[in-house]
Every structure is written in C-alpha cells, then in structure tokens.
Amino acid sequence: MEAVSNLVNNVSNLVANVSNFSQPYDENREERASVVIGGNEAMLIEFNAALLADFRHVERTLFALQRNLDDFYFVTLTAITFAMQCGFAFMEVGLVRTKNTTNILLKGTIDAFVGCLSYWLFGYAIAWSQGNSFVGWHHWAFANLPPEKYSEAFYQMIFTNTAATIVSGAVAERLNLPCYFVYGTLLSGFAYPALSRWGWYEGGWLKQMGFRDFGGSGLVHMFSGACALVAAIIIGPRVGRFDPPRQGEASHGQHIPGHSLPFVGLGALLLIFGFLGFNAASQLSLSKPGDGIVITYATLNTLLGASGGALTALFLNRFLPFWGNYWSYLTMMNGSVAGMAAICAGCDSLPSWAAVLSGILGGIAFIVGRAILEKLEVDDPVDGFAIHFCGGLAGLLSAPFLIREGILFKGDAISAVGFGCNLLGAVVIICWAVIWCLPMFAILRWAGVLRIPLEMELAGMDAAKHNELSYPVSAWQEDQHGFDNKILGNNWMPPHTKMHSPLSANLTLRRRDSHVIDSTCPASCPSTEPALLRSVSTLNLGEVNPALDVSVPVLTTKRSTAL
C-alpha cells in the first residue's frame, strides 16, 4: 500500500502543480481527484473515470482546435492570396496607356466580384460537390454545404479568379466591356471549375489516372494562358501594334509601352506576396501530420522559382542578341511570374535546387513564348500567354522528372507513368481552353460586339465608356502654385519660410499648357483653340467661388493680360 500512498502523494503534487495553470472548465477537479483516490480498487475505478473525463475534454478541445486551425489556415492564406488580385490588376494597369487605365482597373477588379458570385452560384458545385468523375451537381450557391467545408470553398473561390484575370490582360485596350461579363461568368463559373474537378477532386478522372499538379501550373496557369491566346488571336492586335514594315526596316512589331512601370513593379511584388499564400494554401489542410512541412516547401520553392525565373529572363534578355541587350525590368518581373507558374506543379515536393531549375525553365519558356507571339504578330499586351501558358507548361512537364519521387530520382515505371499523365493533362487542358474560347469569342466577334470601335480605341475607353480619366488634368493643375506670388504672398506661410527652401524654386515651374497655349495658339490653330481656351478659363475660374466674398481679382486680370 506504500505504492498507493506514493501515488496519492504524486497525484496530489501533480494536481497542485497543474492547478497553478488555470483550468476554467473543471473547477472541482482537485477535490474529486483527491477524494477519489482513497480506496483501492474502487479508488482506481473512480480515478480512471475522472481521468477519462479529463481526457475526453482534452481530446475534444484538441479536435476542435484542429478544425479551427484548418479554418484559420484557409482564411489567412485566402486573404493573402487575395493580394494576387491586386497584383494582377496593377501589372495590367501599368502595361496599358492612360487612356485605358480606368477600363483595365475596372476589369481587373470586377473579376473579384463577378468571379466570386459566379463561383458561388455554379463553380463550387461543379468542381467540388458530389457527382461523377467529370462534374458535380450539389450545393449550388453553397446550399446545404456543411459548415466545415466553407473555408475550403472560400479559398477555391479566390483561386478561381486568377483564370479570368489573366485573359483580361491579353485583350486589354480593345475588348468591349459587356463581353467581359460573358466570358468572366463562363470561365469562372463553368470551364475552370470542371477542369479543376478533373485534376484535383478525389474522384476526378485525370487525378485518378495519375495526373499530378499540386498548385495549378496546368489547371490554372496553362488553362488561362491558352484562353488568353485564343482570345488575343480572335480579337486581333491593337491599332498600331503590328504595322506593315516601313521603308528600310524589317517587319517588327511596334512595341506599345504601358504608362507606368512602377505600377507593374508594384503589381509583380504583390503578386509574389499573394503567390506565397496561394501555394501554401494548396495543401488544403494544416492539421494532418506533415502538413507544415509541405506548406513550407511550397512557399520556399515558390520564392526560389521566382528567383530562378526572374534572373534567367533578365540575363537572356540582356545577353542574347535579339532584344537590344538591355536590362529590362519588365522582362525580369514577367520571368519571375513565369517561374512561379512553373513551380506550382511540384512545389510541394521539389528539392530546393530543382525548384530553382524549374524556375529557370519557366523563365526560358517565357522568353521563347514571347518571341513566338511576336513573330506570329499576336498582340498580348501583358504577355499572359508567354508567362502563364509557357511557364505553366514548363512546370507541368518538368515536375514529373524533378520531384522527390520523380523520374530523375526513382526512374521506375510509376514515375514514368506520372510524366505520361501530365503530358495527357496538358493536351486536355489545351483542348478544353480551345473548346470554350474558340466558339465563345468567335460568336462574339461575329455578332460584332467583341471589339470596341476604332474611334473609341484611338480615343481610349476611359473617357468614352467610363467618363473617368485616370489622371484628370484639372487635378494636376499645379500652376496655382506659382503665378500669383503677389497675392498669395507669404502671409500664410510658416514663419521661417524665408530661409533657403530648395523646393520653392520648383514651384514656379509648375505651369502647364494653358499659358503657353494662350499666347501661341490663336495664330496657328484658330479652328479648335477657342473651345480649348474657354474650357481652360472656365476651369480655372470655376475654382474661385464668386459667392465667397474674397476677391481674387489679380487672377482674372493676369489671365486677361496673357490673352
């Protein structure tokens, strides 16, 4: 019985020890435990009952925590993945001209909205609900979806937006807005969901064969890149992009630069940020043993792939003799995205060096794809095809060789079959993209609604369709600063303004066209200028509110003199 008393001591020590730790759920555990352990067999039985009760509590707590964590995992990474939407939008914004900036912003943003609703209504049911190997048909609009499936459904909803976004870049500056709703709804709600079921759903036919695409090199990037190509071919190049050859020149495309490289950079960096969440979430679980390591590999490899792709594209563009031998920032960033598109397929199980290699292959594929489209005179303003299709293809086909259980390491029949399945998958993806996009865009073109009229293309859609200039001139009229030193004086300036203040020298500079136009135009362009002048005057004077009793006569006077 010494053992028992030892036990009692031990247990009460333990209990004392444990009770230092707050245990909100069971206040009288101590009493129960100490009372119980007093007999022998009966004591043991009661002790065991108490232990069992505590144990079940811990067990329940743990499993509830697991489920919470899976939800939290999805929610957090989905939020980060949402940054990809911002990244894509700003890469596209930077690559169009100011006359179409509002338009591309609207398209790039509305993805998130139209895609979400379309996927909510149709896509999720088709892709992930019960059904056969090709299509599911339950839980339309999430009806009767069990609560524990919501977080994954939410993640898939954000995921799906990528497809439509990539296409919107390829048809930028010329697609008619209503068409955007048509193809956005169809691609996000039907085409992509079906494809994703084949390759990812447990019973999908491609997946059951052995097709393996962890993060979507094929199912997301190749597919949307192929759609982008079909759309770009059918809609035709932008006006001025591929002129007939001029005298003494080879027939080059006339590159049409976008209006803001910093926005491209911002978009690309946000895209990498979002991609880290995108590939981390593709494991679809955080609570199973080993999930953490897969998630780590996926994100680390994403960054290594981006690095490989970026530097490869940068150096190829710099040192190959075809592209003017410049250090092209745009090429580098596109290469990094291509590297990430390539890495997706096997990012869960590529060794680090193979991740870098995958990225390099993606960068090379991007450079090749870009050159081919240029040769074929297909106008893809954001290089969506070269980045996503070529990058994704490189990844989908190289992954079966490079992953840890792949051909290079194992070299057995199973790994070879994996390559075959991925090859088949690539063919299926291309066909599926063509099957959807060729008729859709052909019909829209035949109906005459695919492309905006030439006049609108020349003038830009921001003014015509949206009545919102991206950078309205009136908001940049900083000539308010300079020309009225006398009235504005310095009475409202902080006391020490008279010190050397280098910036004030510049203020005087900010005179824009108006004054210059005032003096030179009446002679040279009499027909259009009066309207111009009137608008200038209107605008400037409009900003002085005559209702206020502060007179600013000098403004008016000086302008009159200038005229």
Add this chain to the structure above:
Amino acid sequence: MEAVSNLVNNVSNLVANVSNFSQPYDENREERASVVIGGNEAMLIEFNAALLADFRHVERTLFALQRNLDDFYFVTLTAITFAMQCGFAFMEVGLVRTKNTTNILLKGTIDAFVGCLSYWLFGYAIAWSQGNSFVGWHHWAFANLPPEKYSEAFYQMIFTNTAATIVSGAVAERLNLPCYFVYGTLLSGFAYPALSRWGWYEGGWLKQMGFRDFGGSGLVHMFSGACALVAAIIIGPRVGRFDPPRQGEASHGQHIPGHSLPFVGLGALLLIFGFLGFNAASQLSLSKPGDGIVITYATLNTLLGASGGALTALFLNRFLPFWGNYWSYLTMMNGSVAGMAAICAGCDSLPSWAAVLSGILGGIAFIVGRAILEKLEVDDPVDGFAIHFCGGLAGLLSAPFLIREGILFKGDAISAVGFGCNLLGAVVIICWAVIWCLPMFAILRWAGVLRIPLEMELAGMDAAKHNELSYPVSAWQEDQHGFDNKILGNNWMPPHTKMHSPLSANLTLRRRDSHVIDSTCPASCPSTEPALLRSVSTLNLGEVNPALDVSVPVLTTKRSTAL
C-alpha cells in the same frame, strides 16, 4: 492473467510505436512504463500515475498552445487589418488633387500614429477595462494589463483608427492640420471607445439590451460616417464645388475629380484585403470550439457583400438615368466598400445569399446617400458619409432580419426585439456622433482655425504647409533624355542600341514647358517670367556640378541660344 500479458504486449507495442515519435520531454518514459506494468494492482496504480503525469503534460501543452494561438490569431489578423490604413489612405490620396496630396497622405498616415497613442493612453481603458456599463477606468496606458489581454488590446487599437480616418476624407483639401490632431485624439481616444464599450463590452448597456453588431456596421462605420457628415457640413464645401448655376444650366455641383484613379483602385483593393482580416478578427478568439466556422463565415460574407455592393452600385450608376450612364469605376469601388460596411453587422451568421443581399442593400444605400448629399450641396470628397454611414445603416437594420436566428427565419419575439435594439442603437450612434462633433467643429470654426485660408486652398497645402510637392516637377524633368543627342551620343549605350528600339523614339518627346516657355514668354508675360526663367536655368544648371572636371558646354550653349 492472460489479459494482463496481452495488456503488457499491447502496451509495449504501443510504447514502441510511440517511441518512433520524438518525445523530447520525457526520455525515460519507456522504461518506466515497461517496468511498472509487472505487478497487478500496484502495477495498475503506478501505471496510472505515469499516465496521469503524461496526461497533465499534454494538457498543459495544449492549453499553452491555445493561448499562443489566440495571440497569433490576433497578431496576424491585426497586421492584415493594418492594410486597411493603407487602403483608406490611398483611396483618399487618389481622390484629391495633386496640390493636396502630401497633405492627405500625412493625415491618412498620422492616424495610425496619433490614434495608436491616444487609444493606448485613454481609449482601451475607457472601452475594455473594468468599470460600469458606460465607461471603464483601469489600465490607462496599458498599466498593469495582464499579458494575455495584450493581443486583443493591440487589435482594438488598430480597429479604432478607422474612425478618424474616415472623417479625414470628408474634410480633405480644406481642413487645417492642427484641427486634425484635436479631433483625431478625441475621436480615437474617447468618443469611439465609449461607444464601442456600450455595444461590445460584456456589460455594455446596449449589448445587454440585445444590440447586435458583430463587426461594427454601426459602431464603426455609421459612427464615423455621421462624424464625417457633421464635419463636412460645418467646414463647408471646397471652393468651386458648388458654384451658383451658370447660364442655361441647372444648378449642379461641379465634380472635382481626384488626381489618380489607380491609387483609388489600389486603396480599395488593399481595403478589401484588410477588411478580410478585420472581420475575421472580430470573433476575438480562435481556440473555442466553433470559432473557426464563425471566422470563415465572416470573411466569406465580407467578400460576398463587397461583390454585391460593387455590382449593384456599378449597374445602378450605369442604367439609372441620373448619372450619365457611365461604367464608373469609382462608383463600383465605393459600392464595394459600402457593401462591406453593410455586411459587418451580421457577417458571422448570415447565410451566403443573405450576405449578397446585404451587400446589395449597402450598394443601394450608398447610391441614395450620395445623391442626397449632392442635392443638399454637402461636399464630401471621398463619399465617406454615403459609403460608411448609409452602408452601415443598411447593414445594421437588415441584419436582424437576415441572420440565421433573425426575423425572416425565426420570426419570434426575440428576433423582433433584436431589430428594435439595433434601431435604438442606430439612434444612439447618430446622437453620439452629433454630440461630439457638432460642438467640437463648431468651436474650431468659431475660433477661426477650422479651415485653411482661401489662398492656401487655391494654391494647395502641399507647397504651403508641407513644402513637399507630391510630384515635384524637377524630378520629372526628363528632357535630359532628348535634347543632347550630340554630346551624350551613344558611347555609353549598350552595343546593340542601333537596333530597332521603339522606345528611343519617345525619348525625344519628353520636353516640358521650359523650352517652350523660353521662346514664347518674354513677349507675352514679361512681369513674372524672368523669375521663372531664372529658376529654370538654375535648376537645370544646378544639376551639372562644375566642381567635376567634365565640361558639358553644349548644355549651356544650346540653352542660351534658345533664350
């Protein structure tokens, strides 16, 4: 005794099995377990003691992990919520003119700093510390705050900044900077914290009655929207915003467009990103059973609400005959924010379709509110009232109908009382906003410090108050590129420059005003131009450092010729 030997076998198998798994905390568990199980009753007792020890260890580990996860949950989502600060700032930046961009940036950013310090010093104590139903009075400046409460306090600190930020948009381009410190401190440190206590603190009087506002449709968005309205009315419209009617025109407001729609888009997208964290963190816990599902609903519904609000506002603006029938990007993004403001109230328990409906109601409310303010000639540059007040109101009043335990589903007395409480809450919120803002802004106006002088408003605050132009002309002087082909030559260009390089054609274009002014101004505007010319020369020549022994005489020469 066979059972015992079976048990011993089982246990040793288990032990062997378990020992594959690294258990760093108890190295001699195997010996102990195998030794112990050798007697009968004593064996059982010792075995139980060992099991209990292990169990308590697991229990402690689990509870420590729970607490860590709650902290991690807050920290991660708070970081994401911080992106809202960036989002608000850039929506506002895009909506002002360049002459006030630095000013609005400073205001939009200083929120985060002033609000944090103010909430740290006063707000947290008032809102969340022990006290009565109206106000708390412990833990000023987090003094003696228990460590486990820090993470929630941190989250509330970021949350509170939203209020002041929304007001700063409504008074943009005309508020005097010192006033900003006054109302920022008061709203973030006192008014909002008290209100949030009433509605969210366990013993808050509104909450105890049955007021229900999960994410802050009323407590955050309506409140700050109402403050914004009061402030906008008292400070009056910007110069030129509501001119008296011109000849032959109806009395419209003169819309004053902001300087950069892409920044508005960037801000809105970052805002959605931050909103996902904002509503996910409003559950205030990750470790309780069921938290995960609530967090999932909250974020999913946020996005669905944004989608509903965005598309509703877009289509209303496009197809109703009042606004020129354009596809307005700005309207869409404002609608999406209004949809999110509406969804907050019930985002934890709205079914998906109801979330979309809430967003739609928010979008409609935004459109209506915007039209009313336009009619009343109140100038709110960022539509803060229409978005946040109207959107929030729509959400606060619709949530009691639409949530799972709401009037539409239950239709019982309890749910009806919930609606009554929310209605009362809305009235309280409006009154509270007026009680604080009306005297505060009226006094500031009476004291003559509320609004900047007219001259400064015309000239812009960036130059006058900040001496920092948002886009200094001198930094955009790219005429360095073009006019000196002869000296710059191509000696420093990469070897293959002579190839067709489309961009170089553009370089020559980037001549700004200076040269044109050189030739035309001496005749037409003699009085001010010499100063201008001098500054031009100074500036350009200043960039050639005479101390360096590289002479660039042609620069000087050509300029002289031009003069």
Add this chain to the structure above:
Amino acid sequence: MEAVSNLVNNVSNLVANVSNFSQPYDENREERASVVIGGNEAMLIEFNAALLADFRHVERTLFALQRNLDDFYFVTLTAITFAMQCGFAFMEVGLVRTKNTTNILLKGTIDAFVGCLSYWLFGYAIAWSQGNSFVGWHHWAFANLPPEKYSEAFYQMIFTNTAATIVSGAVAERLNLPCYFVYGTLLSGFAYPALSRWGWYEGGWLKQMGFRDFGGSGLVHMFSGACALVAAIIIGPRVGRFDPPRQGEASHGQHIPGHSLPFVGLGALLLIFGFLGFNAASQLSLSKPGDGIVITYATLNTLLGASGGALTALFLNRFLPFWGNYWSYLTMMNGSVAGMAAICAGCDSLPSWAAVLSGILGGIAFIVGRAILEKLEVDDPVDGFAIHFCGGLAGLLSAPFLIREGILFKGDAISAVGFGCNLLGAVVIICWAVIWCLPMFAILRWAGVLRIPLEMELAGMDAAKHNELSYPVSAWQEDQHGFDNKILGNNWMPPHTKMHSPLSANLTLRRRDSHVIDSTCPASCPSTEPALLRSVSTLNLGEVNPALDVSVPVLTTKRSTAL
C-alpha cells in the same frame, strides 16, 4: 461493485457524449470501451490499455499539430515580411527622379531574387548550421537540411534581403548595375550571415557573452546603415547635390526631391505592415508556452515605436528652427521607420511606455543623423544611414536600460553587463561593415566600374541601361481625347452623354507638347526639332493601322495644317 456500475454508467455517458463529436480515427472505440469495462481487474487493465492507446493518439496529434503550427507561423509571417521588400522598393522609387525609376525598381526587386539565391547557397550554412562560434559550414544550398528546419531557414532568407536593400537606396541614381550584383551577393551571402551567427546563433560568440538584440536593431539595421554610409561616401554625391556655395548663400546642399511622394507613403505603410510580421517572427517559435505573449509584445511595440518615432521626427522638423518649419511628410515616415529600427532590439520585452520612448529616441537619432550627413555633405538619397544606423544604434543601446529585466528596473550587475555587451556589439557591427564595404567599394571605384558615367547620370539610367522609361510619354498622350470631336462624334458614346458631364470639359485640355511645339519650334530651335517632329508624327500616325480598312484621314489632315 456499485462503484463499478456507476463507472460503467459514467463511461457510457461519456462515450455517448464524446461520440457526438466526430472522431474519424477510431471508429470502434465505443464498442471496445463498453465491452472492456465488464470485469473487475481485467476490466481495469483493458480499460487502461484502451485509454493509453487513445492518449497516445492525442499526444501524437498534438505534437504533430505543434510542429505544423511552427511551420505555419513562419510561412505566414514570412509572407507578411516579404511585404517589406515591396515597402523598401517603393520608398526608394518615390525618392528618385523619373529618369532613374526603372533602375531603382530593378535594384529594389532583384534583392529578393539575388539575396534569396545567395542566402540559399551560402548564407544559411554560414549563419545557422553546425560549426564554431564564428562560422558554420554545413547544409550549403540546404543540402541534407532536416525538413523541420526549412521553415526557419525560409524566414531567415527573407530577413537577409533587408541588408542589401538598404544599401541600394544610399547609392541610388549613380551606382553601376554590375556592382549591385557584387555587393548584393557578398552582403547577403557572407557578411550579414556571419554577423547574424555571432549575435543570434545559440553558440555565437557575441550571444554567449550576453549580447541581446531580439529583432535586429544592430545586426540588421545598424549593419546595413553602416554599409550604406561607407558606400555613399566612396561613391560620392549625385551631380548637383552639393554645389559650391552660390553668391550670398551659405553652403547648403541642394535638395533633390524624388518624383512621387505617394509612392514613398505607400512604401512606408507597406514597410510597417511587413515590420509587424518581421518582429513577430523573430521569436522563432509559436508552440512553446509563452511564445504568444512575446509575439504580441513584439508587434504591439513595433507599432508604438513607429508612432513615437514618427511624431517625434515630425514635430522636431516642424518646430526646430533648422529645417524651414514645415510639416514634412517624408520626415515623419522616415522617423517612423527609424522608430521601428530602434524598437527591434528589445521589442519582445519592453513595456509599452518604454516602446514609445525607444521610438522617440529613434526619431531623435534619425533627425540628428540626417543633419550630420547634410553637414558632412554625404549624399544618401533615402536617408538610409540616418534611419537605420542611427535608429538602430539608439535602440541597441537603450534596450538594456528599458527592457523589463534592464538597468532601470533591476539595476544589478547582470543588466549592466548586458549594456556593455550591446556596446561591444555595436562596435563590432560597425567594424564588420567597414571591413567588408571599404575594400569592396574602394576596389570597385579604383577599377572604374563603381559609378555610371556623368552623361548617363545626367540623362538617367532608365533610357540608357534599361530602355524602359518609367512613364513613357507615348502612353500618356491623351490628346487623342480632345482634338477630334468632329470625327469621333458621339456615335459611340452612351446615350445620355449629352447630359452635364463635368469631366468632358477637361478632356480638351489634355494636349501635350506636340502641338505647341509644332507652332513655336521651327523658328527657335531649328537644329533639333525636325527630328522631334518626325518622331511625334511617326508615333501618332503609327497608331493608325493602314492595314485596317477604316480610314481616318482627318487625323492626318489636321496635323498637317497645324504644321
């Protein structure tokens, strides 16, 4: 035996209770448990065996979850930390002129790529693998790295990029690109990793002495700030930054403003966002008891430090009589970064008020450092030295006083030794920076490859090195909008365009240089203008594709008239 039957009842109740909760791993547990508990002693033995089995399962699940969470913790916060890369890039982008924007974007982005590969290949092995107190030499390129170490390695990889990025700002607008690869590889791959080993690795010699720098005030910020200073001194100021004194003026530096303050603001806000992740991840674990609280302190203090630093710098700049008494946004944001650099050293254990104080010290140090560099005529375009070195130094030296176990609270010998160690560490860091950077940059300068030629500096690197203008003029040619009202007509405008649409008044304004130049230049600058005109015509006409059968003759005609 009543106890036993009670027990059986209890247990079966429990089992029923538990079985409501889905337990996927052990379907027949109920039967086993109920069958087993039927004898007496044998029953107990079998019951215990079953309990043990369940317990081991829970134990395994918990430990697997802990490991997953540590990985998830690193991955999530690393993604957020990656936003710092974006933040640094855009602070730098905003602070250079448009002629070098592409260049600085490329440098700021390539960090992430070159740094990652360099750290992957060399840095990790040097810093964190087995070795002595100074250097490690295993796991080059992550070879044979155990899977559970990947997530921390990934985080350290992102962390390391900070060092190179800060230097890139200090040599902006004049460093030759190839040098960037040299120092990027050396700093990220060798210099910083060795230093971080000394201060952070368990057996590092500085750490073993008692050096304490939780988040890198010294090891990251001071080090990179010191490197930046050495680089800036050796490369010399930008042309025009420090002219010899002009007549009647003191010898001031000529401030060269950057081209976009909003980008600076965007960068700074993203930097704060990323910093929250950066300091939260420095705890390096989420699963140990107490980790959550440390993480919370670290992030909360980061924000408080940023607030203190920002407001301090803002007010000093406004009210001290040395800097023109403006409310400088740039100064405020730099102050906030300096405050965060200062807070890093002790952010895990500073009380809140001490965090604010640390930030204030950082802000003061920044202001002082900036003034000193200005006096010494060292040109650091982004104030990298003043922000990171001075801010970091303030933090590293103040932390031993202010932390909870510091000199102010304890005042014992141990805390005093901590100060001594940090002082020693500061000296070591400075020496290490000089040892690496002085020879490296001196050799590069001696070899004549450090700095770009003067002509390229004047013309900007974007055109010369990258052939990518950040804001190409052709993409901003919005005069497409206005001058052709007659042809474009309104046939493609939405039906209600004839309504009052305020924006359309502005459209006419957007005429840029071309037309004005047309009329004025032939007389004043005949030598260069024909080329200019040709390029203008080419460019505009190029956008009308003659291959399309839509003739736009009026475009051509009108232009000819103007000419």
